[in-house]
Amino acid sequence: MxxxxxxxxxxxxxxxxxxxxxxxxxxxxxxxxxxEGQLTSTGALNIKTGKYTGRxxxxxxxxxxxxxxxxxxxxxxxxxxxxxxxxxxxxxxxxxxxxxxxxxxxxxxxxxxxxxxxxxxxxxxxxxxxxxxxxxxxxxxxxxxxxxxxxxxxxxxxxxxxxxxxxxxxxxxxxxxxxxxxxxxxxxxxxxxxxxxxxxxxxxxxxxxNVLPMHCSANVGKDGDVALFFGLSGTGKTTLSADPNRMLIGDDEHGWSEDGVFNFEGGCYAKCINLSREKEPQIYDAIKFGTVLENVVLDDKGNPNYDDDSLTENTRAAYPIDYIPNAVLKGVGGHPKTILFLTADAFGVLPPISKLTKEQAMFHFISGYTSKLAGTERGITEPQATFSSCFGEPFMPMNPVLYAKMLGEKITKHNVNVYLVNTGWSGGPYGIGKRMNLKHTRAMVTAAISGDLENVKYIEHPIFKVLIPMECPNVPTDVLNPINTWSNKEDYNRYAKELANKFYENIKKFSGISDDILEAAPDLI
Missing domain, CATH: 3.40.449.10 (Phosphoenolpyruvate Carboxykinase, domain 1)
Incomplete structure (x- = not known):
């Protein structure tokens, strides 16, 4: 036709x-x-989306x-x-x-x-x-x-x-x-x-x-070890999966079949705010002819100013995956060895990294706690604590419990390690604490994927019950337990209990959740 x-x-x-x-x-x-747009100094097409700069x-x-x-x-x-x-x-x-x-x-x-x-x-x-x-x-x-x-x-x-x-x-x-x-x-x-x-x-x-669809990025090491990174926009999926020491399968959307994971897409859609070659070299260098930039401010010579958020914080770059030098162009990989749930905790109370049981993984997958970051949706001007089932609720048309059951079955079948990674705030909530150090986050993610966290000692968080590693290569030990980064420990406990209550109120919305998953919820002290 x-x-x-x-x-x-x-x-x-x-x-x-x-x-x-x-x-x-x-x-x-x-x-x-x-x-409709203009070329930047690197050859990318920069367009402005007007009134709507997010979903x-x-x-x-x-x-x-x-x-x-x-x-x-x-x-x-x-x-x-x-x-x-x-x-x-x-x-x-x-x-x-x-x-x-x-x-x-x-x-x-x-x-x-x-x-x-x-x-x-x-x-x-x-x-x-x-x-x-x-x-x-x-x-x-x-x-x-x-x-x-x-x-x-x-x-x-x-x-x-x-x-x-x-x-x-x-x-x-x-x-x-x-x-x-x-x-x-x-x-x-x-x-x-x-x-x-x-x-x-x-x-x-x-x-x-019988394929689990996932809002996650995926990469693979030289030995074929696949890692998945779940998280809403702005929590670090694209940044953390673009690792020069690993090959990128995809940065946002994947399926997990009986044979392994596969990318939905043939390109990447990366956030550009505060982008630099030093911090994110692969994304920075991918912005060239053929790339579409959204709402990036240019100077009179066409040079992008990635620090300028005057149009929106949700500046974006869309480019083919082959613009990333170590991408898996076929877009497929084996079964994951490691899963990382990325959450931008606006309360600043979750550990920077913690290990989850299968039941805790299913609980946190159904909960999908994170923060909506500025610009990703219309009207969001500063981080807002929220729950987004499957770390992608806006895109999940079916019951989240169905997706969580599929995930739990695959975790068991393939013996997957699951970690919760806080890419949000430390030392206090948004406005008081500081955003997690990207260098430290990268080191923790590397340790989780490489297996370095499998043989260290852990302590259980008294409220969230997740396991906190007592040491991690290239990360100061006082950073690992979040209460140590707060100057006022009473304030920490108060905010932690407040977040635990939010988890409890959120999980009550769902029906059909098994008791073992409910038991993985934070303790209400």
């Missing part, structure tokens, strides 16, 4: 020129000609059909929308796209070809089409010749919803139709909505194939 016939089949007709699977260079050329979780909906209703975990995260409302918005959207140039990219999600899904992105803007081209898996010529899309994503940033008639919360909408396998996005220029909508779709589809 020709691309024109396909567009007509999905209701898009009378278009102007259809730019199908353009190269990165051509897409950059089109974006510049249309004034809009209140504006994401799933079309509610009888055949999927029982499988969705409906609530504040997964908001239903009637099929009739979806059709009404869809009809206006397709009418809006008439007489416009369109940019189409055909790509894959899922590096393991047994679980790959083909996606066709239809974009109003060439800069957005470049984004998805760099972020998703790019087919070979042979694969393109027989390409049949299983999912279609239509993104039109200049088309707005009308809340009064569309039952939306604002002019922004991200609507996923799992039955028709269509995603429509409008009202926002933030590129990450396209990426995360497909992640959400995979999180619905893969458990039905």
């Amino acid at each position: 020709s691309i024109k016939d396909f567009l007509q089949n999905v209701g898009i007709s009378n278009t102007r020129e259809i730019h199908h699977n353009l190269s990165a260079a051509r897409l950059v050329e089109h974006a510049l000609k249309r004034g 809009s979780p209140q504006d994401r909906f799933i079309v509610d059909y009888p055949e999927i209703h029982k499988s969705i975990n409906w609530g504040k995260v997964n908001r239903p929308i009637d099929p009739e409302v979806f059709e009404r918005i869809y009809a206006r959207l397709t009418a809006y796209l008439q007489n416009k140039d369109l940019y189409v990219f055909d790509g894959f999600v899922g590096a393991d070809r047994r679980y790959t899904h083909s996606i066709r992105f239809i974009n109003e803007l060439p800069a957005h089409n470049l984004f998805v081209r760099q972020l998703f898996i790019r087919p070979t010529e042979e694969e393109l010749n027989k390409f049949i899309p299983q999912f279609t994503v239509i993104s039109a940033p200049y088309f707005n919803a009308v809340p009064e008639i569309d039952n939306t919360n604002s002019e922004v909408f991200i609507i996923l139709d799992f039955v028709k396998r269509i995603v429509i996005i409008g009202g926002t220029h933030y590129c990450g909505e396209m990426k995360k909508s497909i992640f959400t779709a995979m999180n619905y589809l893969l458990p039905q194939l």
Whole structure:
């Protein structure tokens, strides 16, 4: 089927020129000609996303059909929308796209070809089409010749919803139709909505194939030892997994099948705030021609100022994974040996690293305690303590307990070590304490992955019951136990008890949790 016939089949007709699977260079050329961005001194395309510089979780909906209703975990995260409302918005959207140039990219999600899904992105803007081209898996010529899309994503940033008639919360909408396998996005220029909508779709589809979908980065050592890094945006997934001594499988989204882990994507979407070559050399050097930057401030010579957060703290870089010199280009690896849960603790009371039992791992996976960091969502201006199930609740359409059970089974089957790593605050809560030293965090992560923490002595935290190592290579011992970093020990205990209570209140929301997992919760003293 020709691309024109396909567009007509999905209701898009009378278009102007259809730019199908353009190269990165051509897409950059089109974006510049249309004034969508400017080139930096390193050749990256820098665009501004205007009003919306992060995700809009209140504006994401799933079309509610009888055949999927029982499988969705409906609530504040997964908001239903009637099929009739979806059709009404869809009809206006397709009418809006008439007489416009369109940019189409055909790509894959899922590096393991047994679980790959083909996606066709239809974009109003060439800069957005470049984004998805760099972020998703790019087919070979042979694969393109027989390409049949299983999912279609239509993104039109200049088309707005009308809340009064569309039952939306604002002019922004991200609507996923799992039955028709269509995603429509409008009202926002933030590129990450396209990426995360497909992640959400995979999180619905893969458990039905006995594959655990995960919001995590993954890397592998020379001996084939795979490590997973779970965490919300800004907690360190991309930074900590981009290790020059290990090979990167992927930085954000993976599946875990009976054969091992595989990357969903063909690129990386890294935060840029305070980026430097000294701290993050691989990410820094990946920002070159073909990379899409979002909301980075440039000087009059086109030099990026990564320390400038005047537009947003959520500055981003999207680049193909082969821009990382030691990436696993096939995007697959074996079963993990080590799992690290990354949490940015705004209370400053969790240990910088602690070891978890399987039951504690399942408890903390369901809880997903972290902090929403500035800029990652609309309206977030400073860290806010929150719970995000599976360390990715905004993208998980099914019951978190289902994902946690799958994780627990795999931990047992493959004898995986699990650690909780606090990349947030130490010595006090946000505003008083300091952010964890990245050098120390890297040393602790290295020790966990290498096995250096398997033979050290541990003490149990009196409230959270996690095991704290008494020593760690290249880390001062007084840093390891968090109470030692607080000048006022009574304040520490008060904040720790407050956080323990938040864990307790949060876990009560879930049904179907076994007693052994509940027993792994913090003690309420």
